[in-house]
Amino acid sequence: MFEGLDIWKDVKYRQLQGTYPVIFMSFASVKTGKIEGIKTAFKRIIYNIYNEHSDIMASDLFNDNDRENFASINVRMDDDTAYIAINSLCIYLEKYYGEKAIVILDEYDTPMQESLSFARQKPELGGTWDEAVEFFGIFFNITFKTNANRRRSVSST
Numbered sequence: 001m002f003e004g005l006d007i008w009k010d011v012k013y014r015q016l017q018g019t020y021p022v023i024f025m026s027f028a029s030v031k032t033g034k035i036e037g038i039k040t041a042f043k044r045i046i047y048n049i050y051n052e053h054s055d056i057m058a059s060d061l062f063n064d065n066d067r068e069n070f071a072s073i074n075v076r077m078d079d080d081t082a083y084i085a086i087n088s089l090c091i092y093l094e095k096y097y098g099e100k101a102i103v104i105l106d107e108y109d110t111p112m113q114e115s116l117s118f119a120r121q122k123p124e125l126g127g128t129w130d131e132a133v134e135f136f137g138i139f140f141n142i143t144f145k146t147n148a149n150r151r152r153s154v155s156s157t
Contacts (some may be wrong), residue, residue: 020151021093021101023049023086028107033118035131038111039082042139043075046085053089056096066092083138090149100151103143108155111136 007013030041050073057067070092073085086103093101115132122128144153 020099021053021097022104023053023089023093023101024104024106025049025086026106027110030107030111031114033114033116033121033128035115035128035135038115038128038132039079039135040075042111042135043077043082046077046082047073047075050085050089053093056092059096061095062092079135083142086139086143087147087149090147094149100149103147103150103153105153105155108140 025045027042027045029045030038032038032041050070054070056062057070062070069088072081077085090101090103093099112132115128119129144150144155147153
């Protein structure tokens with residue numbers, strides 16, 4: 001990813017590559033303004049991230065409860081489970097790799113922009129913007145602000 005960039009020329013940074021587990025999310029594909037569609041797209045993204053890391057659950061480091069909780073992440077998970085999913089994945093990755101994860105979020109504002117646009121175009125349907133603010137406010141707080149199980153976070157629009 002960094003080859004050809006100035007940062008790649010610095011040996012210190014090249015040596016760091018692969019040192020920490022990384023969770024990469026992009027909300028760029030969340031292109032609906034309806035709150036249920038936003039939540040479904042978001043949960044699918046989280047589910048796909050879990051699938052990318054599913055091989056760690058074969059380790060003896062994890063017990064049946066860990067595996068059951070890991071497997072509970074799916075597109076039909078309730079909102080409370082979705083809120084804590086990335087925080088929980090940080091815990092699993094640290095347990096497996098012995099290092100805290102780096103969490104990268106691209107296009108974090110796309111769902112909010114879509115919900116605002118929808119609310120302005122269809123005010124008679126109401127609620128979408130406020131519901132999106134509440135949903136992502138809780139998710140961002142648990143994933144980034146209060147997540148002691150991550151090493152660093154980076155977000156971009």
